[in-house]
Amino acid sequence: MNQWLDERLHISRLNDKFLRKAFPVHHSFFLGEITLFSLIVLILTGVFLALSYEPSTRMVANPTDASQMVPAAYASIIRINWMPFGDMLRRIHHWSANIMVGAAILHMMRIYFTGAFKKPRELNWWIGMLLLVFTIITAVTGYSLPYDNFAKTTLGVVVGIVASIPWIGDWVAQAAFGGKFALDNMAMIPRVYGYHIMLLPAILLGLTAAHMLIMIKQKHTQPQYAKRIAYKKIVGVPLMTQQTPIMIMLALLMTGLIILFAAFIPVHPVEVFGPASNQPVANIKPDWYLLWIFGVLEMIPANAKFTILGGTIGPEFIGGIVIATLVLVLMLAVPIFDKSRENMYYAENPTDFPKRLAAGVAFFTLLIVWSFAGYKNDFQWPVAPFWILTFVGPLVAYFATLGIVRGIKAFRAADERDQAQHAAAADD
Incomplete structure (x- = not known):
């Protein structure tokens, strides 16, 4: 049977080319795999949720109060919560999305700080960045679908940002969301639903396939220990028989942690916010990975506008x-x-490239400052300190990182001198 299949499908070539691929043995390389496993969990839970979700704004009786009419999308979420394990599926879907975004960000940080974006892997850096962007866009469309008052307010913010594009904003917003943003816009939720379950997943799967094929073709960057073992040779464990069981165990562990999160931490209580209405939710905030954009919007004065042509x-x-x-x-x-x-x-060792390391730390310092600015209204903070920190914070982080790296190098040099002196004394 194996020979028959090999003559037609060339399975032996597949084994030699792909299944024997060597994977580096280093814990940081699992971040990309966690991102992939999260996407798989998202797709599986999304399929089950889609079977019971109704992407419509037509008015139906509220399952919790038959005398009240609510959008069908909202009512379907209530029914999903009542289904056996329905609320659990929603929670798993939610936490998988957060873990996917978090793992993708950490994965890109590893790539940046170790210099793995360099030639010949520039193309995969760009594909990875697009994967991160479309993952976030997919998440945004997802938490608009319950069409409770929180979701409608969120969608209104997104539509408002799109509509703010000079000259063409209104046209782009209406084209993207099926008309003007309004409670009775019957095309808006079906349009967003189409993005969430068809267009954006197709883009994510296509980019993921391209990302992995390029990685297989170019091979992983090797950890530093591989240079000492076999210079410019591929060092690692093969995909089949060794790496695959590790990946399976990691996938099961990650899924178990997500289920544990879902069991004890509730997500987006639609009943609390109620069905979509024309009264927006006050002081609404996005998820953590978009909080920095919200902070920037909070820092810019409402009257900061001007007209050109x-x-x-x-x-x-x-x-x-x-x-x-x-x-x-x-x-x-x-x-x-x-x-x-x-x-x-x-x-590469990040401390061997202090300017790149310092630039990365400064960049994340800036995003943290902007994220904290998102809580300005909650604590009645003045806006001036955030504008000061926007310019001063990254500079302080940059030069502080350079100083720390110099200190680390000086400590290493002193340690090497001590070892050399001890070795010389021992020889004497």
Whole structure:
């Protein structure tokens, strides 16, 4: 049977080329796999949720109060919560999305700080960045679907940012969301639902496939220990018989942790917010990975707007489009800043490249400052300190990191001198 299949499908070639691929033995390389496993859990739970969800804003009787009419999307979420394990599936779906975004960010941090974005892996850095962006967009469309008052308010913020684009904003927003943003817009939820379950997952799966195929073709960057074992040789364990059981155990452990989270931590209580209405939820906030954009919008004064050739440039466009795009472009441009011309084989020690390390720390300091600005209204903080920290914080983080790295290198040099002196004394 094996010979018959091999003659037709060339399974032996598949085994030699793919199934024997060597995976580096290092815990940081599992971050990419956690991202992939989270996507798989999201797809599986999403399929089950889609079977019971109704993407419609038509008015139906509220399952909890038959005398009240509510959008069908909202009513279907109530019914899902009442189903056996229905609320559990929603929670698993929610936490899987958060873990996927978190693991993707940590994975990109590893790539950046170890220099794994360098030649010849620039293309995979760009694909990884697009994967992160579309993962976040998919999550945003997902928590708009319950169409409770929180979801409608969130959707209104998204539509408002899109509509803020000068000259073409209204047209783009209506084209994307099926007309003007309104409670009786019958096309809006079906349109967002189509994005969430068809268009965006297709993009994610396509980018994931491209990301993995390029990785298989180019091989992983090797950990530093591999240089000492076999220089410029692939060091690791093969996919079949060794890496696969490790991946399966990791997938089961991760899924178990997600289920544990879901069992004890509730998510998005739609009954508390109630069905969608024309009264927006006050002081609404996005999930943690978009809080920095919300903070920027909070920092920009509402009257910071001007008109050019009939187009209005306002705070929503500056904060939600311009600054967010600049941040994305900066991250995409990371490989362009690299001056090396030779192919990179081994992960670099971050402290050997202090300026790159300091720039990364400064960048995340800036995002943290902006994220804290998102809580300005909750604690009645003045906006001036956040503007000061926007410029001073990254500079302090940059030079502080350079100072720490110099201290680490000085300590290492002193330690090496001591070892050399002890070795010389022992020889005498």
